[in-house]
Amino acid sequence: MEIKSDIQIAQENTPEKINVIADRLGISDDYVENYGKFKAKIDYNILREKAGQPDGKLILVTAITPTPAGEGKTTTSVGLTDGLNRIGKKAVAALREPSLGPVFGIKGGAAGGGYAQVVPMEDINLHFTGDMHAIGAANNLLAAMLDNHIQQGNALGIDPKKITWKRCVDMNDRQLRHIVDGLGGRMQGVPREDGYDITVASEIMAILCLASDIDDLKARIARIVVGYTYDNRPVTAADLKAQGAMTALLKDALKPNLVQTLEHNPAFIHGGPFANIAHGCNSVMATRMALKFGDYVVTEAGFAADLGAEKFFDIKCRMAGLHPSAVVLVATVRALKYHGGVAKADLNEENLEALEKGMPNLLQHLRNMKEVYKLPVVVAINAFPTDTKAELDLVEAKCRELGVNVALSEVWAKGGEGGVALAEEVVRLCEEPNDFSFSYDVNDSIEEKLNDIAKKIYHADGVDFTPGAKKQMKELTELGFGATPICVAKTQYSFSDNPKLLGAPSGFRITIRNLKISAGAGFIVALTGDIMTMPGLPKVPAAEKIDVDSTGRISGLF
């Protein structure tokens, strides 16, 4: 059988006009701002009109610790949305929008896969509705105003060696990681060390995704700390009078984007911050809008549940006052065998011993969801043809010991039909009352909060700080940033801060090496190591294969 590529499947699909999708959701044309025929932004002013209406049920899709074997969170989220619609529920997806840069590197597209995709996938993976570019422009306007301020006399006394705000571009461009700019003489700026991040790593992305409306967006931007003065006082975007123009640049980017699944169900695809130095979830605006118009809202969070779900609950739900109803934990038999020590090349073979050895990773994530966040959970096994019945039975038996059901998800191959079993379990779980809780009290000290996350979620023995991080903790507390949520930047490949420790390790401690404030986003970033915020291209970039024909049809995206 010929296996079709994602772009083939997407291009063979005939989408409905986006206005039809919006109308079916109950969004009148007055609030629909078309971007071509199949994409639209929805005016946020509709949220005021709908303020009195009840919200739908919020379902988080998260995953086990990722391995080279893959998991398929976005694919499962799209398929679950289609599955819920198949069983007669009004379900809406609220997902992250992909970054442009990685499309040209190794990664390819990021709009689901197989028969569980959102379309038009080419547009979503390229410029989409321009959100990334708007974020980049706002980020870079602030950088330009900052350096211009110094060049024009530096009335604020900004120390060029203490600037923390970087420029950004939505491109995998390692050449820009470390630069010296302002060269060329007296009229050409002030020479200093500088560097670029990829746009999704900009604090502006995190802010856009956490803002509750345009005034909140502007207030958050005003609070951004761009660096420090010679006498160590923080300098903000407001000090540079940049927040108005930056918000003007973002006024349309703040509007959620509506597209559709291959089965013509609605999907808000809006915002996509990094899941390490930021919180890794789609925008609050999109989630709220989906909750107003859908009875069931399927959303996802980056990386595994120890990072993505933790931040979704402890940062996004806390700030936005969201109350989730259920969690879907995605796993594959192959990935669990990898956690059990099987090499990537041997994952096609049945191996019950390795599977059993890898299961603790899944079970520990499950217990976190149930016991820390106190939410009902279902395990979605993203099916592969190589999975054996014995393997699937083993996963099911182990999960049942924790009172958790397993649903086989075949959405990649079958679309919504392959997600009906999962959808039915999700509907059942959403009827259960829950005592949703956070993993830490935001008013505790930075150290206490980090210990809570490390012990309760990572199952570490505790947290250590480098001398530098200890000093930063003291300074941030003195500056009044002590009572903000914590965003841990940690490897996604392990519960620990060591990517080699697979499964569910124990007897380890977490070392915090760096603490910085994202004052606009409203969290402290705690780094356990170096985080790459500007990817590079591989030896043969995916860009070399991308093409477009004379009618404008794109090929080579996958």
Next chain:
Amino acid sequence: MEIKSDIQIAQENTPEKINVIADRLGISDDYVENYGKFKAKIDYNILREKAGQPDGKLILVTAITPTPAGEGKTTTSVGLTDGLNRIGKKAVAALREPSLGPVFGIKGGAAGGGYAQVVPMEDINLHFTGDMHAIGAANNLLAAMLDNHIQQGNALGIDPKKITWKRCVDMNDRQLRHIVDGLGGRMQGVPREDGYDITVASEIMAILCLASDIDDLKARIARIVVGYTYDNRPVTAADLKAQGAMTALLKDALKPNLVQTLEHNPAFIHGGPFANIAHGCNSVMATRMALKFGDYVVTEAGFAADLGAEKFFDIKCRMAGLHPSAVVLVATVRALKYHGGVAKADLNEENLEALEKGMPNLLQHLRNMKEVYKLPVVVAINAFPTDTKAELDLVEAKCRELGVNVALSEVWAKGGEGGVALAEEVVRLCEEPNDFSFSYDVNDSIEEKLNDIAKKIYHADGVDFTPGAKKQMKELTELGFGATPICVAKTQYSFSDNPKLLGAPSGFRITIRNLKISAGAGFIVALTGDIMTMPGLPKVPAAEKIDVDSTGRISGLF
């Protein structure tokens, strides 16, 4: 009387839905790709369908040599379009789209002024339909692939000291003019001198504006020279296999943008290359589309007629096979007095002597249009309240000696009604047959072509070359680039290469200091001095005044 700001006038206007404007033009909804309710891209595939239909008349709006007193080309172009519609003609504007960066500097908006504007002016001045961002992304993808190629082994043997391709951003950011990138160690790129241009200065912008369809766009991109090898062979985008992905990034940017004037007449606003290192005209695609749907098409070119009109005729019309019908030369009495030696502060006073002394600037541009390009011309005097009857009479009398009529344009204050006199003269001129000619034969040598432009258009005694430029001329000729049009990068403030020589100077020579190939655009750039391709922000950037309210309404753009 309260003078309203441009943004006030624009926001008080109630635009029609863009689909209504398109429908009235004869463009069916199938080809209209909405960007919100008041902007659309028009699918270029419609040009194939309309290939057999006759074209409308093409009218170029150009100007005398600019002074601090201002001229108002875009305002006149918009007002003339409205004026033509007022007298019952089906007229369409085809204009340049503004760059985002300068909006935050000194310049403010660039969508006409007063009652002769295109709307929505806030959107047009900010992200519009994303064309600038797409150009920036394509430009920067090529840069990233270039540096990645070197990092990954440099199979092509590119000399990092001979890279000519720069990165770009649509921001006034002097800090990026001269940088060193690739710092930080072996895995972080190759340290080299580099720099940024503002996006509109990218060759990609020139290419987009000259491409006749998507295949031509891709072929032009493939030919871009990004630098040279250690043994001095040119390296192209095709050598880096970048043209497919770059074209994919530009597939929507190539589609002309349709908006409307305050009087609900159609305006294509598409592409805006620099008028020094590039050719300074809106896209060929937009001009062609306007000609298919309008009986009269009003277009403009950057700077004065010695630069903008010269390049419009000798580069754009030549490459696209366009045949203009008439030229509007915009002047103000104030600017002519400035050319006659009056200081800016004294321009409000009647001064016939200075006016007469400044007239040769206007008359020389007029003669160029009539005698070199062999086109009928009208002078549009952009009216100011301080203009006296005696002054206007003097201008009229002098122009009549050359057989050219003068029309007073009051479109800034009165909209289309103030452009009726000009419109009537334009219609009359369009009925005259003309022998449109170029100022040089493209097959002549680089030196001959430059001498033709300098002698016939600038009225210089001839062209000199620096030793470096002479060497470049030889190399470019040997590389096979000898028979391409020439794009002169010269000060816009004088016919000469010395910005201090106002009026119509004589007895000077032009010095060519640098020659480079824009192989994708298809012209050789001849630089007579340093051209600023990355502006800076002023002491108090306009950005500090820009704001947006809680409904998304923008203020502080002017």
